[in-house]
Amino acid sequence: MSAKTLTTADADTDEPSGDAWKVTFEGPRAQIHAALLAHEDAPDWDSEIVIAGSEIADDRPDDWQLEAWLSHPPAAHDLAAMRALFDGDAPTETIEHLPPTDWVTLSQAGIEPIREGPFYVHTPDHPALNAPGVRDFVIPASLAFGTGQHATTAGCLAMLAMMKRRGVVVRNLVDIGTGTGLLAFAALHLWPRARALASDIDAVCGPVVARNADANGVRLGDGGGRLAMVIAAGMDHPLIEASAPYDLLIANILAGPLVELAPAFASAVTPGGHVLLSGLLTTQEPAVRAAYARAGLRLAARMTRGDWSILWLRRRRFGGGRSRATVPSDWSRRW
Structure with a gap:
């Protein structure tokens, strides 16, 4: 599976899209998460720019990347808006041209079914196992x-x-x-x-x-x-x-x-x-x-x-009692 991802927008289409461009910023998890939160509070954000944050690799949980997708080459004002999310401390970005792609099919690619104990988990691209004693779960x-x-x-x-x-x-x-x-x-x-x-x-x-x-x-x-x-x-x-x-x-x-x-x-x-x-x-x-x-x-x-x-x-079966739950100040999921 790809790195866990925290996204702020999603595109759903049944047809392959046209050319696209991707802009990537790499940095510590806290920095990328702060940029994603800044995006949520940006009142004039261009809705045509889709951004997401994710781990760079499963074995590097504190190294993250922010990716932005556009349907056109990023203009100077697009890059300025992205850099502004980092409050004056933006990492150096990389820009990549992406060919026409069926993003829905791509999102499912490489996700093979798994079998764990009585569970069989698969995406809609794969059939259910339908075996005795096995619980099939379809999870896109x-x-x-x-x-x-x-x-x-x-x-x-x-x-x-x-x-x-x-x-x-x-x-x-x-x-x-x-x-x-x-x-x-x-x-x-x-x-x-x-x-x-x-x-x-x-x-x-x-x-x-x-x-x-x-x-x-x-x-x-x-x-x-x-x-x-x-x-x-x-x-x-x-x-x-x-x-x-x-x-x-x-x-x-x-x-x-x-x-x-x-x-x-x-x-x-x-x-x-x-x-x-x-x-x-x-x-x-x-x-x-x-x-x-x-x-x-x-x-x-x-x-x-x-x-x-x-x-x-x-x-343990002795001691302790219920107390009001507290939330860590930096609590966040990895996606």
């Missing part, structure tokens, strides 16, 4: 992260299946940073009577999750066997707080926010409850595990996928 490539191909998402699917095999019972679950909704869907398949809640910091994920739920027969709404969706940073939403405590909390986000949210996550799960974490590199695992040990959770199982760690933690 989209603005939201989580088609299953990234090691963190696939690892979470495998860990959820392990939890089920080991007898974990889930009646109430939450998926923080849900992206496409895939992990919440998978959890509901394993525990079909559970009440489920999904959240994401990016508003684009709301309609994405709704479309994917409809395509996969996942019922939306409140109550057992249904999935509710909210837009929130971390745990900062009244419904997330009111629906706690949870038997299972899933968070496939970033190591930094995982560390800062450890107390809030721990207080939001039941004594003996389960937390599934991913989005952290193996080099970041000691810091994450230490934060959750201080919050009263112990390691139940771990697995690695390439450079990434997937952690299953359990809250």
